[in-house]
Amino acid sequence: MSYETNRVATQQESTPELYELKTGNTYERYTSYRSDVTFQGFTYAAASISRGNISTDVEFGTIKVRVKSIITPTLAQYIANQPTEPTSISIYRMLTSDATEYVVVFKGQIQSVAFSGNQAEAVCQSKNKYLAKKLPDVVYQSFCNHDVYDDDCGLNSGLWLVSATLSSVSGSTLVSADFASAGNDYFTNGWIQFGTDMRLVTAHTGDTVTIQVPFDSRVHAGVTVDAYPGCDGDPSTCVNKFNNLTNFLGMPYIPSRNPVMYGAN
Numbered sequence: 411m412s413y414e415t416n417r418v419a420t421q422q423e424s425t426p427e428l429y430e431l432k433t434g435n436t437y438e439r440y441t442s443y444r445s446d447v448t449f450q451g452f453t454y455a456a457a458s459i460s461r462g463n464i465s466t467d468v469e470f471g472t473i474k475v476r477v478k479s480i481i482t483p484t485l486a487q488y489i490a491n492q493p494t495e496p497t498s499i500s501i502y503r504m505l506t507s508d509a510t511e512y513v514v515v516f517k518g519q520i521q522s523v524a525f526s527g528n529q530a531e532a533v534c535q536s537k538n539k540y541l542a543k544k545l546p547d548v549v550y551q552s553f554c555n556h557d558v559y560d561d562d563c564g565l566n567s568g569l570w571l572v573s574a575t576l577s578s579v580s581g582s583t584l585v586s587a588d589f590a591s592a593g594n595d596y597f598t599n600g601w602i603q604f605g606t607d608m609r610l611v612t613a614h615t616g617d618t619v620t621i622q623v624p625f626d627s628r629v630h631a632g633v634t635v636d637a638y639p640g641c642d643g644d645p646s647t648c649v650n651k652f653n654n655l656t657n658f659l660g661m662p663y664i665p666s667r668n669p670v671m672y673g674a675n
Contacts, residue, residue, distance in 0.1 A: 426504060427443070428447060428501065431485075432497065432498040432500075448643030461568070462476040475516050475518075476533055480529065499632055500516070500624070501517075516534065517536055520533070572591070574602075575632070579631055582622070595615075596614055604628065611627060619637070
């Protein structure tokens with residue numbers, strides 16, 4: 411029986427929904443079905459996960475869906491964070507009797523995640539191939555349009571990772587001699603990572619960094635964290651810190667004085 415035949419049949423067989431979360435090269439796969447499901451050679455673990463109705467904005471071509479789930483490792487990254495790498499989500503529905511018969515319900519990216527107790531609700535968005543493009547492709551500004559380590563920046567974050575053993579933790583302040591191996595502000599605008607938990611670095615002086623939101627009690631003196639240097643988007647930083655001017659996308663010579671407002675002289 412095909413999926414479409416089953417859809418219009420008087421007595422329909424069950425059609426499990428499958429959820430695939432992808433961040434970089436890391437995948438998580440779950441199903442709302444009562445037991446684990448094998449699909450395209452992968453196991454989708456039975457979990458407390460569901461979705462709401464899919465809504466479409468006809469004018470802008472935007473498709474959205476809300477997914478409610480237990481707090482998985484991928485979704486946990488959004489606790490007090492906005493991960494630097496986006497999370498893609500694919501939702502499928504298949505026949506239990508024939509996994510080759512399936513439909514794609516939704517494909518898109520997680521835009522935001524809200525938490526309540528041990529539950530997470532992710533707002534997911536998909537756009538058509540035209541509206542998925544940035545309009546315009548760049549913002550005409552002096553500083554770089556890229557985020558450090560994204561695909562357009564081209565830097566491999568793993569090559570810049572610094573392992574730092576913490577000697578002191580006090581709220582948002584982390585202290586490690588390993589932070590002092592680089593100059594002041596080296597880690598500013600970067601992030602500190604412990605497992606899947608990431609925190610933005612707002613300041614770095616000597617052996618001390620300040621993060622935007624404190625870690626929980628798992629991060630304490632003696633623990634080793636991963637530290638990634640940040641970028642302020644300035645062309646001199648791109649050259650002197652990262653040697654990556656080839657991928658710089660900013661317009662540093664744009665006049666700071668607007669001739670429309672102040673005249674040409």
